[in-house]
Amino acid sequence: MSGSTYYSLCDLSDLVLAEIFERCDLKTLATLRITNSKFAEILKNDQYWRQACITSVEQEQIELLPNREKYVRPSLFDPQNPLHYRHMNVFGMSNRGFLNTIKVYKEVNQEEPGDSTLDDRVRSYKRKKFCRFYLMMALGILVWSALTFSLVVMAFASEASSKGERKTILDYWTTSGIILAVLYVGVVTVFCFLERSGWFAFLYIGVVVFVLPGLWFDRIFTSSHWFGVIPISLLFLAFTVVICWQCCDHDIGRITAYCWLPLIYLCYLASFLLSTLKLDNVISLPWSIVMIPALFAVPFTSYVLHKTELDEDVFDVYSSTKQCCIWFWLAIVVWTQMILILLRSDKVFKFHYHFCFIPIYLAAVAVGIYFLVKSKEEYSDRSWAVRDRRNTLQTQLKQQQKERKAARLDQLLSELA
Amino acid sequence: MSETLTLVSADGKTLTAPKDAIMRSAMLKNLLEVAANSDEQIPLDFVHSEDLENIIEYCKYHVEAEGKASEGDISKWDGEFINRVTQDDQKHLRLIQTTDQLQIEGLFKLLVQGIVRKLHNKTPEQIREKWNIPDDLPKEKKDEIFNTTNWLYKKSQ
Structure with missing residues (x-):
């Protein structure tokens, strides 16, 4: 030199x-x-x-x-x-x-x-934290569900006995679901305020103020379906997508976005569908068909969130989960909307809707799973590619350093000799 | 009186230094343990004499200050030393390469920190000019990369 x-x-x-x-x-x-x-x-x-x-x-x-x-x-x-x-x-x-x-x-x-x-310790820490979180959430939901369902049953029983009307289990469930949702969203709103997340709080308040009352009134005034359902559905869909997009960074926000909002949405659609088709009393088959994806989606999505959170590198979370969940729910929601419109436009379909729904929901679930798997594969490849690249680079650097030092030492030894 | 060694720089200048100071270099320490006779001169044909002088000064101070001077005093001396020897960017780069090859960890870290300080708050153009770096990224690529992190340059609310 x-x-x-x-x-x-x-x-x-x-x-x-x-x-x-x-x-x-x-x-x-x-x-x-x-x-x-x-x-x-x-x-x-x-x-x-x-x-x-x-x-x-x-x-x-x-x-x-x-x-x-x-x-x-x-x-x-x-x-x-x-x-x-x-x-x-x-x-x-x-x-x-x-x-x-x-x-x-x-x-x-x-x-x-x-x-x-550090990564091991972070993983262990997060595992404990998430187990605690899910346990608390499950307990909370159980208590809330039991309380609201009991209240609704009591209220309806009292109302029905005074008017001599008959209420179906679907009425209990739907009303309980809406009350539960209002309570849940209310708690999330308070939480968002406490966390000073103004933007999220705004979204949640939007849901509470505009959407859920809309659902409530729509449920009560069933004659105004066309007037109330389409704008409310679109609004709900928009909120779901926006919240999915924006709230994915927070545990409660994500759980709400991925699981509960779509679940409430499906409950609502189910009740709408059944009342439209005058099948309120025939609850077993359509109810179960509509609720199949929703029922398995909650633990499924939670599992994916949980798994991704724990297994991947600490900095490499959220992305694939977010993508696959959004695709999953969008697929279900879009297909549901389409089939509802079809059913509304032609009453003939009511005799055959079982055959329409089953393949469509299967398709929706398949689409969701396809995107989930695809996203996970890409994500996994990408993660491994980055790790491989990093490991290779580090190995190469160490090797080069070793060789260079050895060469320099040899050179000096030969010069001294 | 500690044992001294004679070192010969790339430009032929002969310098003597205490052996315990020289041993601060992991590379020279290995070398001396394996083969070198302290009576002989050690040729360091990759080290400029100016850098060698600075390195000897650093190593001597740290050997002498060890256990005697406080952490604060050593840090202060290090700061002044680094400011002095890194004023010239070219010499700074040369010294960092030399220190890396001689494996003097403490000095190397100080010099790296010096580079980081110099890079701080500079624009790409300033960095290229200061460190003689070729501008070999196409504009589209630069824009593409810049757009991914331009939030860093926005003033926070």
């Missing part, structure tokens, strides 16, 4: 560059990535971003994080965009999810110090 040589930062070995990049903040990394192709290539490795994120939060440079979601989001649902996968791996989640993860990292370090790797 002579003094006259003109050095470039690019000339530094990958190991030295790695040391530098590991200490850079997010903004510097982003700048370096557009400075040179070599840097851009090296910075495809998410470990630098991960480290920078943690450092930024630890140094309380939170100002680097807001607004990120807004700019990253549009590409999240564009699988054709190669940056799609980059985002998944580098950022993998939106702002709240990111902050939650950082919080988890910090709590793990405080609560579960030990010799095992």
Whole structure:
């Protein structure tokens, strides 16, 4: 190395560059990535971003994080965009999810110090946390269900005895479901306010104020089906999609978005369908057909969320789950809407609706499962590809370093000899 | 009086340094353990004399300060030393490469930190100019990458 040589930062070995990049903040990394192709290539490795994120939060440079979601989001649902996968791996989640993860990292370090790797400890921590969460949720739902169902049965029994009317089990169930939903959404709203998530709270309030009362009145004034059902259905569908899109970063938000809103929606559609077809008293078969996907969707979706959360890399969660769940529910909702319109337009279908519904729901479920599997495969491939790339790079770097040191040592020994 | 060693730089300059200071370099330590005779000169043909002087100064200080100076004093000295030796960006890069090859961990980390400080709040153009980096990314690619992280450049609310 002579003094006259003109050095470039690019000339530094990958190991030295790695040391530098590991200490850079997010903004510097982003700048370096557009400075040179070599840097851009090296910075495809998410470990630098991960480290920078943690450092930024630890140094309380939170100002680097807001607004990120807004700019990253549009590409999240564009699988054709190669940056799609980059985002998944580098950022993998939106702002709240990111902050939650950082919080988890910090709590793990405080609560579960030990010799095992951080990822193992995070996994163990999250497993405990999620088990607790699901247990509490299940207990809460059970208690609420029992309470509301009892109240509704009591109210209807009293009303029916005074008017001499007869109510079906479907009436009890539907009304209980709506009350349960109002309670649930109310709790989520309060929770969102407490968490200062104004945007989410706004959405939930929208559901409470506009949609659920609409459903309620629609249920009561059954003669105005066409007037009430279509706008309410569309509004509900829109809310479901928007909430799916926006609320995926929070446990309760995600559970609501993926499980409960579609479930309520299906309950509503079921009651609408049955009353339209004048089949309120024949509840067994159509009710079970309509509820099959909803019934298995709740544990199924929860399982997927749970599994993804635990098994994947801490920073690589949410994406595939979100995608597959949205596809799954959209498929069901769209098909249901279509068949409802068909049924409404031609009463002849009422004699054959069993045959229409079964393949359509099977198709919807198949579509959901197909996208789920596809998404999981892609996601898994992508995850492994990133890990493989990282491991290969690290192995290569170590090998190069070893060879270089050995060569230098040999050279010096020969010179001395 | 501690044992001294003679080191020969790439530009032929001969420098002596205490052996315990030289042992701060993992590479030279390995070398001395395997073969070198302290009476002989050690040729370091990849090290410029100016860098060698700086490295010896750093190692000597740390050997002497160990157990005597406080952490604060050592940090202060390190800061002043790094500021002095990294004023010239070219020399900074050369020194970081040399330190990496000699495997002097403490100095290497300080120099890396120095680079990171210099990179902070710079634009891509400033970085390219400062560090002699070729602008080899097509504009479309740059825009594409930039759009993925442009939130970082927005002023927070």
